[in-house]
Amino acid sequence: MLHGFAMLLVFQLVGEFLSRVLYLPIPGPVIGMLLLFATLVAMGGVPKGLRLAGEGLLAYLALLFVPAGVGLMAHMHLIGQDWLAILVGLLVSTVLTLAATGWVLQRLQRRRHHDG
Template identity: 55%
Template sequence: MQFLNGITLLLVYQLVGEITVRLFALPIPGPVLGMVMLFATLAIRGGTPAAVDHASSTLLSHLSLLFVPAGVGMMAHFDRIAAEWLPITLTLFLSTIVTMVATAIVMQVTTRWLTGNARETQEADHD
């Protein structure tokens, strides 16, 4: 029963995200917004309910099964992928580079921000 409660809660957040995106015509996927809402709720609560923890652990243990449809889709459209291999390869390569650069910048900014806050806290404690 705990799994059913947890998966229901996860699907409700996905549904709320989907409805919000369609209602306000937002340019992001509904499940992503639902995940952000779930994250905010869990951060505010300060922990994960047991039902959500159980459902998410179960889903993650079977994560490899979720890649089967993607693999089948690649095999079904192999001719198209083979015909357009150059744009696909360039897109994958460039998006990987952009993602790595963006991640490095965010990490540097966050590290400087956290280091600065830690330094200010230490200085305030010494005063």
């Protein structure tokens, strides 16, 4: 499990390094996650230590939302000032996410139908 946590931290560190050195507009943890995904695909699976670390983090996932909730409460006046922009952003991003997910699902189903 310790090896899994170390692996997660190394990929986050590499992503952060690349983001800062290359002046990318993508956050370092996102780059690290993409690199981790590519590595796992190349490996053909998830190592046991990484799986255990991931399951351990997922067990406490709800606690990770506490800081975000506190931030919302602490800055409610700012949210009140920009509520329309926030609402439009949420609605547009939700619709785009649903459309992209539906499109990917259709593509995968077609591929599965043709391969099967």
